[in-house]
Amino acid sequence: MTAAITTRSLAKRYGNLTALDEFDLEVTRGGIFGLLGPNGAGKTTLIRILTTLMRPTSGTACIEGFDTASHSREIRRLIGVVPQENSLDRYLTARENLELHARLHEMPVTSYRKRIDELLELFGLAGRQNDFPDSYSGGMQRRLVVARALVHHPRILFLDEPTTGLDPQSRHAVWDYVKSIAGSMTIFLTTHYLEEADQLCERIAIMDHGKLITQGSATELKERLTGGALYEIEFGGNADAFAATLGNLSCIRKLTLEGNRATIELEHWECLSALVAALAGNEIRRISLKERTLEEVFISLTGKGVRE
Amino acid sequence: MSMAGALAIWRRDMLVLRRSIMSEMIAVIAYPLTIYLAFGIGMQGYIGLVEGIPYSMFIAPGLITMTAVNAAYSESVWSLWFHRRVQFTIESYRVTPVTVSGIVCAKLFSGFTHGLVKGIAVGLVISLITPFRFPPAHLAVYLLFLIPGSVLFSCAGVISGTLMDKPETIGRVEAVFIMPLIFMSGLFFPLSSYPQVIIPIVRSLPTTALFEGARQALVSGNVSFGFLILLYTTALSAFIAAVWIFRRKMAE
Numbered sequence A: 001m002t003a004a005i006t007t008r009s010l011a012k013r014y015g016n017l018t019a020l021d022e023f024d025l026e027v028t029r030g031g032i033f034g035l036l037g038p039n040g041a042g043k044t045t046l047i048r049i050l051t052t053l054m055r056p057t058s059g060t061a062c063i064e065g066f067d068t069a070s071h072s073r074e075i076r077r078l079i080g081v082v083p084q085e086n087s088l089d090r091y092l093t094a095r096e097n098l099e100l101h102a103r104l105h106e107m108p109v110t111s112y113r114k115r116i117d118e119l120l121e122l123f124g125l126a127g128r129q130n131d132f133p134d135s136y137s138g139g140m141q142r143r144l145v146v147a148r149a150l151v152h153h154p155r156i157l158f159l160d161e162p163t164t165g166l167d168p169q170s171r172h173a174v175w176d177y178v179k180s181i182a183g184s185m186t187i188f189l190t191t192h193y194l195e196e197a198d199q200l201c202e203r204i205a206i207m208d209h210g211k212l213i214t215q216g217s218a219t220e221l222k223e224r225l226t227g228g229a230l231y232e233i234e235f236g237g238n239a240d241a242f243a244a245t246l247g248n249l250s251c252i253r254k255l256t257l258e259g260n261r262a263t264i265e266l267e268h269w270e271c272l273s274a275l276v277a278a279l280a281g282n283e284i285r286r287i288s289l290k291e292r293t294l295e296e297v298f299i300s301l302t303g304k305g306v307r308e
Numbered sequence B: 001m002s003m004a005g006a007l008a009i010w011r012r013d014m015l016v017l018r019r020s021i022m023s024e025m026i027a028v029i030a031y032p033l034t035i036y037l038a039f040g041i042g043m044q045g046y047i048g049l050v051e052g053i054p055y056s057m058f059i060a061p062g063l064i065t066m067t068a069v070n071a072a073y074s075e076s077v078w079s080l081w082f083h084r085r086v087q088f089t090i091e092s093y094r095v096t097p098v099t100v101s102g103i104v105c106a107k108l109f110s111g112f113t114h115g116l117v118k119g120i121a122v123g124l125v126i127s128l129i130t131p132f133r134f135p136p137a138h139l140a141v142y143l144l145f146l147i148p149g150s151v152l153f154s155c156a157g158v159i160s161g162t163l164m165d166k167p168e169t170i171g172r173v174e175a176v177f178i179m180p181l182i183f184m185s186g187l188f189f190p191l192s193s194y195p196q197v198i199i200p201i202v203r204s205l206p207t208t209a210l211f212e213g214a215r216q217a218l219v220s221g222n223v224s225f226g227f228l229i230l231l232y233t234t235a236l237s238a239f240i241a242a243v244w245i246f247r248r249k250m251a252e
């Protein structure tokens, strides 16, 4: 089966700056694929190459088996694009924006009228369809851009940071819409938000400095971070008193003491009973399993927090 | 090139023009009308006849032509710049099947239509307030000049709007190139006012071909084939250059 997106040794240089470096990626058809990376990682550069807006310096990129270098027109019929910056026409109403897009895709009037009605309804914009985008909130504008990208029934939808700058409510609204349209097409989205990738994407790739660092499902990525389980124990008194006791346990991989708290990384969760036995008789207020977050995966791989 | 896509973009521009035309008209007409009243009527008594016709009649064709080509240039330059740098609409067109040539041709044609519509509006207003009537045959010949003229200025606008990223540069080009070229091309005075040595140079300017040729056509119905050839070849070259420059910019 042809992959939705394939890149081979894809590179893009702006003068001396390498924005994309020997990038190899394969995105299978269907589902939501998330590309996660800090500012300047090269996400937009990759999307611009995949959507035929920009030529790579070297390497190849294929969309549904079509090479971006030689078959850009065929590709543009298949893709829907939500760019990082809203590119709405502020001199056209919301509906006219969608109509223009349909005409650019050479859709017949009879079919696009119905499609636009459906989309405006789906994205909650039907009541405001004759207003100009300037009078829309940021969230509504974003939804309109997503709706526009869907008018011609694309097979692959590219979303470049679909929710950056939106408040949590609007963000959740966009997530719901994206989830509701997934399934019928391949969705490729970039984001800074780990929560977004975690919530939406079946597969996640992490990139920085133009390079692909790792990929997998959210769970796989979290597991790959460390084989061990992380626990936090809160004592009645100062945790330092238990340093010796805990230090003697062979299955503790890493131990951090701070105030009345100890953070313990175990080789595997079976060691937990040994740990509890060793601490028996002491005042323990709470033992909790610390969930790994994608943020930790991210920091461990890119060496820094996400810069929003 | 996709005709359907280019047509869609042109229709979009016409829709926006239809919406703004009434509020824009006052500004479009005010400038040439002021000049016409101040020079054509106010100064007429001092100037008398120029090339055998009253001064107000001498400058009327040029004012109509100026309005048209200025409108064509402004529309193209601002529209290209705005859609490329501010709204990113050009980018939203470029991820659809419309070709880059389709986009640039649509924008050229929009600039041209703006020029024609606004030129005709000024022509109508001037004809309302003056006693002169130009025969329909003269008007038809005049269009032979006005059409390539508007195309030429629309191409110049597309080129400027493609190359210039800063809005202040656009204003400078207008002040340094466009306006002087228009004013020096025999809009307000006959070419015979220039020193002998300069006349051949001025006559070789495409803007002279446009303004002189258009006036002769409108006033006397004469067609200067030399001017006509110069104007059409320049317009064609400008068209090829505009498409080429825009395509190169988009391929960056």
Ligand SMILES: Nc1ncnc2c1ncn2[C@@H]1O[C@H](COP(=O)(O)OP(=O)(O)OP(=O)(O)O)[C@@H](O)[C@H]1O
Pocket: A014, A017, A018, A019, A037, A038, A039, A040, A041, A042, A043, A044, A045, A046, A084, A192
């Ligand atoms: N037109 C350009 N000219 C020069 N350098 C550029 C250009 N576009 C991007 N860059 C550089 O390429 C690198 C990657 O940029 P890109 O926009 O792809 O990153 P990104 O991951 O999308 O970042 P963000 O999360 O901020 O949108 C950055 O260092 C950026 O400064």
Ligand SMILES: [Mg+2]
Pocket: A043, A044, A045, A084, A160
């Ligand atoms: Mg980006």
